[in-house]
Amino acid sequence: MKTLVQQLKSAFRIESVATVDNGVQVTWKDGHESFYHNLWLRDTCHSPKCFQPDTLSLNSGEGEGHDPLKMPLNPIPQTVKIDGEGNLDIIWGGEEAGHHSVYNPSWLRVHCQKDPALKQGRKPLLWDSSLEIPHFDYHEVMKDEWVLLDWLEKMVELGVAIIDNFPKNKASFQLLVERVGPIQERYHPTHIFTLDTSNKLAGNIHHAYQYMERLHNHTDHISYNVPPRLQFLGCIEYDNPDNDKQAYSTLVDGFKIAEVLRTQQPKFFELLTQEYVPTGRRRVAGVEEKVSPGEKNTKKYQWETYHRQHVINLDENGVVYQIRYHENDRVPLNISHDKIQDLYAAYQAFTALAESPEYSAEFLIAPGQVLVNDNWRLLHGRTAIHNPGLRRILLGAYMKPETFRSRRRILLGKKSGMPDMWLMGCSDRALEILADRMNP
DSSP states (O other), X not given: OOOHHHHXXXXXXXXXXXXXXXXXXXXXXXXXXXXXXXXXXXXTOOSTTTEETTTTEEOOSTTSTTOTTTOOSSOOEEEEEEOTTSOXXXXXXXXXXXXXXXXXXXXXXXXXXXXXXXXXXXXXXOOOTTOOOOEEEHHHHHHOHHHHHHHHHHHHHTSEEEEEOOOSSHHHHHHHHHHHSOOOOOSSSOSSEEEETTOHHHHHHOGGGSOOSOEEEEOSOTTSSSOOSEEXXXXXXXXXXXXXXXXXXXXXXXXXXXXXXXXXXXXXXXXXXXXXXXXXXXXXXEEEOOSSTTOOSOOEXXXXXXXXXXXXXXXXXXXXXXXXXXXXXXXXXXXXXXXXXXXXXXXHHHHHHHHOTTTEEEEOOOTTOEEEEETTTEEEEEOOOOOTTOEEXXXXXXXXXXXXXXXXXXXXXXXXXXXXXXXXXXXXXXXHHHTTOBOO
C-alpha cells in the first residue's frame, strides 16, 4: 500500500533541501524550486509552543513562541532535513537553540511566492445568451457534500446554477439555503421573502412585484456597503394562461459585458471603474410588507440608505470582481461638470450591453426549481407580465459573501485531506490547489 507521501502529486513532494544565504532552498519532485526566508519559516512555526491546534491561532501571549517583541529578526537554522514523512524538519540555533519546527510539504508548496499557479488565480468562464445553465438535484445536494461542492464550484465558474426537484415549500427552501450557510438578514421583517403577482400591497412598495413591461437587468442592494453575494429564487407556482414568455427570468454575465466594454470602449470602461455613481433606497414610516394576503401582525419598518460606488470594481491586478448596477436605485450624480457627459455616455454604453439580446439568457424558473445566481457578477431581470391572470410565486433569500466563501473553503479543505492546522490561513487559490493534490 502506498504511503500518503507516495499518493501525492510530484508538485507536493520534496526532492531535496539546502540552506542558502538567509533561507532554505527546496527542490520539488516536479523540478520546481522554492525559497523560504528563515524569518518567514520561524514566524510560521506550527509547533505547540507557537501554534494552538485547538483554537487554530498563534500562541502570542507573554513568553510564548510568537511574542512579536521576542521574535529574533535573524533566526539561524542549525539543521535542515526531510523527515521520514516527507516534511521539512528544522532545528534552530542561535538565540533559540533547540527549537524544533516541522512543515507540511503541501502547505509549503502553496506558499511558494515563485509558483505561477498561485498567482494565476482561477478565471471565470465568461458567457453570453447561449449559456447552458448547470442543473443539480435538490436531494443530492442535501445529502452529498461533494455534489454541494460541485455546485459551489459552478457558482465560481459561471455565477449561476439551478437546483431541481425542490419540494416547493418554505421549509425546504430554507434548508437548501442553509445547506450553504445562514440566510442574510434583510431590512424587511422577513429574511425569506415572497414575490407574488397577486400581492397588490407589495406592488405598491417595490417595482419587482408590479405588472410592468419588463424588469430590467440589474444587481440587487447596491446601496449596501457590502451587497449580498448569492441570490436564491425558488418557484412555488407558475400558471400562465397565454402560454408565452411572460415572467421569464433573464440573466447577463456582468463580467462578460465589462470585458466587452474594456475592449470596445476602453475610455468608458475606465470611467466606470474610477468615477462614483451614487445609489439610495428610502422606506417611509408606516410601510409594511405582507408576504401573503392572509398574514397578520406584520411589522412596519423604516429604511434609508445612500452609497457611492463604481459600476465596475477591479482588484489590485485590474481583474473585475464585482458589478454594482441598478438603474432604479440611482440617485443624482455627484460629479464635476466637465466629466458628467462622459460618465453618462459610459453608463449608457454599459446599459446597452446589459440590455442587449446578444448577452442576455432568457429562461423560465419552473415550479420546483431554485435559481441561484452570484449577485456580485450577474445582472438579473424578467420579461413583462401583461396578463393579470398569470400566477407566479417565488420564494427569495440572500446570502453574505463570506458565508458562501466560507462553505466553499471548508469543503475544499476537506477534499485536500489535510489537518485543519495546515488549512487555516490559506488563500482561496491555495485551497483550490490543495484540493487537487492527490494522484487519481
